Each structure stands twice: as C-alpha cells, then as structure tokens.
Amino acid sequence: MSHTTYPQSYYAASANPVPPRPALDGEVETDVCVIGAGYTGLSTALFLLENGFRVTVLEAAKVGFGASGRNGGQIVNSYSRDIDVIERTLPAQQARLLGEMAFEGGRIIRERIATYGIACDLKEGGVFAALSAKQMGHLESQKALWERYGHSQLKLLDRQGMRDVVASDNYLGGLLDMSGGHIHPLNLALGEAAAVESLGGTIHEQSPATRIERGANPVVHTPRGRVRAKFVVVAGNAYLGNLIPELAAKSMPCGTQVITTEPLSEDLARSLLPQDYCVEDCNYLLDYYRLSGDRRLIYGGGVVYGARDPANIETIIRPKMLKTFPQLKDVKIDFAWTGNFLLTLSRLPQVGRLGDNIYYSQGCSGHGVTYTHLAGKVLAEALRGQAERFDAFAGLPHYPFPGGRLLQVPFSALGAWYYTLRDRFGL
Template sequence: MANTPYPQSYYAASANEVPPRPVLQGEVETDVCVIGAGYTGLSSALFLLENGFRVTVLEAAKVGFGASGRNGGQIVNSYSRDIDVIERSVGPQQAQLLGQMAFEGGRIIRERVAKYQIQCDLKDGGVFAALNSKHMGHLESQKRLWERYGHTQLELLDEHRIREVVACDNYVGGLLDMSGGHIHPLNLALGEAAAVESLGGTIYEQSAAVRIERGANPVVHTAEGRVRAKFIIVAGNAYLGNLVPELAAKSMPCGTQVITTAPLGDEVAKTLLPQDYCVEDCNYLLDYYRLTSDKRLIFGGGVVYGARDPANIEAIIRPKMLKAFPQLKNVKIDYAWTGNFLLTLSRLPQVGRLGDNIYYSQGCSGHGVTYTHLAGKVLAEALRGQAERFDAFADLPHYPFPGGQMLRTPFAALGAWYYGLRDKFGM
C-alpha cells in the first residue's frame, strides 16, 4: 500500500500534531462522500455535518496535502478575476450574487478558527502593492468596486504610507485590506479536519478514489474499499487526475514555488514588515510574501504550466526575494517547495453537477484560500435544496483550452510570457 507523506515544506515541518487516520478498508455507507481533504472538501464536510448529514471524506494522501497545505497562506478576497470582469460577462442578477459572495470566504475562515479554536497563526491585514502608476490606478478602481459591494475595510496607501508597512523601495503605493490577512495554511486544514471529526465525520487518508460508479446510489471505489453514498462532492482540484474526465478537459494543473528563510529574529523581521501584514504585488505573474510566527520570511511566485517540478526552486524564487529585500542577500533558505493549483481559461472557478448527485467545485486559479471556504458552504446549500448561489457559479461560462490537453500547456506558457513582458515594462 502506498504511503504518500507531506512534501518537505516549512508548513509540514511546523505542523500541529494530529493523530494518524485510517485507510479505508471494506465498505461503508454515508449520506455524502467527499473526495479530497483540502479546503473545499473540508469546508463542504463541515457545513454538511452542521446541517445533520453523515459525511465520509476520502483523501489520497494526507489532510491538506495539496494546495491547501502548500500555498502562501494569504487570505485574499474576491476571485482570480475580479467582480468587474464578472459584471461584463454575465447578467446583473448573477453578477450581484457573485459580488455579494466575494468577501464571504475570509469571514468563514475567521468563524471556523474562532468556533473550533484552530491554532493557525491567524493575522489580519493584507497589502496589494503597486509597482507603477498603472497598478495604482487599478487599485483605486478596485477600491471603488469593492466598496460598491459593501466591502469597506480598505485604505489606499501613497508612496510614503506604503513604506510604513513594507520596507521595499520598489512600490509607488498600494491598497491595504484589513479583512485580508494570513494563516499557517496546513494548520488551518488540520484544525478543520479535527472539527469534521468532532462532529462525527470520518476522514480516511492514503485512500485515493480510483473509480466512481455512477447511478442513483453512487459508489466511490478505492484500492481497498468503497463508499456507498447518496451524494458525492468532488473536491480534488489540481490533484484529481483523470478520475472525472469531464472535469479535466477544461482545466490545467499549474505549479507555483515557495521558499522560506531561516529565522530572521524579531528586529530584522520588524524592519521588513512592521505591521506583520502579508503582501502581494499587482503583476500578472505576481510575487507574494509574509512573515511566519517564528519570524521567517515566506516568499513565493512564478508559475510552471503543466505542473512540472522545477529542478532548483531556490534559484527561481531567491532572486525575486532579493529584488524586494536586497538586505537578505546573506540569509539562508531553509525550505523550498512547489505545489499545484488548478487553472481555468477564464480564471474563474468551475462549479456544477454531473447527473443528479455528483457535485464539484474546482479551478480556483491561484486564488483559492478564501474561495474554497465559500465553495464548501455553497455546495452544502445545494445539497440541502437551496441552489440559487450554487447556480450563480454553475452558470458561469467555461471553455476548453485552445489545442486541447496536448497543446494547453505551451499555449498557456506563451500567454504567460506575453504578460510577463507586460509586467517587466510596466504595460
């Protein structure tokens, strides 16, 4: 039997202790079988359990093994494509619903942390940093847009003010969102898993779903067992493989890289990010960074289309870190890892139903920490017969990548090269 451990990341090395979870053996019956113990699956399971459903979660590796336990740990509101893009492509009623939900995921995270006393180093405050006047104009428009949907915890930062929150000379200004913030992402997932179990849910690890037997009472098969259910929620995202071929056709796994420094000490850390906010810049191929609770700098960026693992992650990301903080040139990098997220052509999430009883959400497109928590609530509502918000996502138009699965990676990489040039020249 395969035993897939966590990647050698800072998060895995600093994770809270949890009890071992069983491998599925034999047959079990449940109301809902959730495939994937990342944020989408765990959020769905929690909302369903809180509403009286019996829930069984199948995880191919370990809780939070995928993007949920490897990401930058930043709580960022809205979607990978913002509400103005949605307004231009769908009707006003659908846009209004999606706009109202754009800031809900962060609230759900905070509610979960408080209700279940999850220890995940939650901190408030996130900064969008502008590298040029075009970026600053975009942030001014973003502030007006978000305020139109009732999101008011925002402050525009001029060139002087941003120096007070980020010790980087590259920025001309920024936007501070105090409802943003950051967390230890793997510990958040582990805490949510413990909450699932406290409500009577069962999580099986090292229990990959290998086949779904569709029908009125679907069955999910693993190597050593099977789950009979009334409903299935597919929440594998970039790690789903070809389990559901219809979902693979309109999405593409992509990799992003993250490094973590050795501990910097309180004094140095405070000079970099005095208020301990997290930061992401406004480039298409953006960089993002924040401090950990033990005063390391986590710095991420870059995209590898097709989810290949680069041979030397530090060589890719360290120059980006030093461009922002040249004073760290002699600091040792203790951890470097990659993780996959699922990209859609529209960069909006794909939500829907296959037949009458298989539900899915996927394709956060690099913007998943908040959205996945919202998705769990929306999926649970749909299973309870309240489908208005589910339908608002399900009705979003989605298209296959040009060239099909064989050519989607080079076409996407070509697009990224073009936008990378625009980033470089401030276009």
C-alpha cells in the same frame, strides 16, 4: 499500498500534531462522500455535518497534502478574475450574487478558527502592492468597486505609506485590506479536519478515489474499499487526475514555488514588515510574501505550467526575494517547495453537477484560500435544496483550452509570457 507523505515544506515541518487516519478498508455507507481533504472538501464536510448529514471524506494522501497545505497562506478576497470582469460578462442578477459572495470566504475562515479553536497563526491585514502607475490606477478602481459591494476595510497607500508597511523601494503605492490577513495554511486544514471528526465525520487518508459508479446511489471505489452514498462531492482540484475526464479537459494543473528563510531576528523581521501584514504585488505572475509565526520570511511566486517540479526552486525565487529585500542577501533559506493549483481558461471557478447527485468545485486559479471555504458553504446549500448561490457559480462558462490537453501548456505559457512583458514595461 504506497504511503504518501507531506512534501518537505516549512508547513509540514511546523504542523500541529494529528491523530492517525487509517485508509478505507471495506465498504461503508454514508449520506455524502467527499473526495479530497483540502479546503474545499473540508469546508463542505463541515457545513454538511453542521446540518445533520453523515459524511465520509476520502483523501489520496494526507489532509491538506495539496494546495491547501502548501500555499502562501494569504487571506485574499474576491476571485482570480475580479468582480468588474464578472459584471461585464454575466447577467446582472448572477453578477450581483457573485459579487456579494466575493468577501464571504475570509469571514468563514475566521468563524471556523473561533468556533473550533484552530491554532494557525492568524494575523490581520493584507496589502496589494503597485509597481507602476497603471497598477496604482487599477487599485484605485478596485477600491471603488469593492466599496460598492459594501467592503469598507480598505485604505489607499501612497509611496511613503507603502514604505511604512514594507521595507522595500520597489512600490509606487498600494491598497491595504484589513479584512485580508494570513495563516499557517496546513494547520488551518488540520484544524478543520479535527472539527469534521468532532462532529462525527470520518476521514480516510491514503485512500485515493479510483472510480465512481454513477447512478441513483453512486459508489466511490478506493484500492481497498468503497463508499456507497446518496451524494458525491468532488473536491480534488489540481490533484484529481483523470478521475472525471470531462472536468480534466477544461482545467490545467500549474505549479507555484515557495521558499522560507531561517528564523529572523525580531528587529530584522519587524523592519521588513512593521505591521506584519502579508503582501502580494499586482503583476500577472505575482510575487507574494509574509512573516511566519516564528519570524521567517515566506516568499513565493512564479508559475510552472503543467505542474512540473523545477530542479532548483531556490534559484528561481531567491532572486525575487532579494529584489524586494536586498537586506536579506546573507540570510539562509531553510525550506523550498512547490505545489499545484488548478487553472481554468477564464480564471474563474468551475462549479456544477454531474447527473443528479455528483457535485464539484474546482479551478480556483491561484486564488483559492478564501474561495474554497465559500465553495464548501455553497455546495452544502445545494445539497440541502438551496441552489440559488450554487446556480450563480454553475452558470459560469467552462471553456476548454485551445488545442485540447496536448497544447494546454504551450498556449498558456505563451499567454503568460505576453502578460509578463506587459507588466515589465508597464503597458
């Protein structure tokens, strides 16, 4: 059987040591079989184990192999579509529940780090950066909206305020969220996996789910084994493939690209981001960046629809970095990689149940670090018979992409081109 290793990313190169996790060989029986050892699967497994369930996690490659171990590492509140969109389109009670949950994921991450002693370079504070007056107006509205839901750790920044936290002349202003922050994402996943095992859970790597026998007691098959369970939680997101065709038809994997510089001098690093906050701009196809624990600049952006790997990632992202920080023109790039996230047409998560005992959550649409941790709690609540919050997510509409899977990529790329033009001209 083939052995899948981590991509050559900065995160993999600086990952904490981990124990071997052998592939499933033979048959096991458990209460819940979780498919996928990324944030959604690990969060679900942890909440279930803390409530007395037996849990077996199947991972096709390595813990955190997908988006959980490749993302920008930013703790960003709410969803890819914000609460105002939810309020306009959903019944009041459902919108209220989703709004109240929008800030919970970051708290869960911090609780996990504290409870299980996870070493993942947690740093506090995140900034939304406005490139136009229109974007600044949006941030002002966003602050009022979030404060209406009790989220008070927010501060508007004018042009000089932004210049004080980011050494770039690009921005008109911004919004500082002190409940935002950033982490080493792969080390967070590895720490959560260790927590799962400390509570008696089992994780099998190199064990892709190849087939699910549905029924009263579902069976998940792998190349060399199978898991009999009372419940199955499907948490593969962009790396699920066609295991469940009805989910694949309503979502699309997309790639985003990230580069990491060589280590910067302490003076240069502090000059770029004096407070060590993470930053993302307000464009539709946004750029995002932060400093690592060893003073590298991690810079990401762009979207490749259909999750194809670009031939040269550095040529795509380095010009974006230099537009923000021209002072880095002589700095070497040590790592460049891509990773997939799962896009939905609504840009809201898809949560639900197939039959009576197969649960799923997918489609974070590029906003997954906090949502996935919330999703694990919500899925675990549903398996325990507390379904109110699960139902709030499950009631979100799941739209198929126009033209089916054949036209997903061109239609999405056309839409992205339209919004990119709007960003460029400030419309």
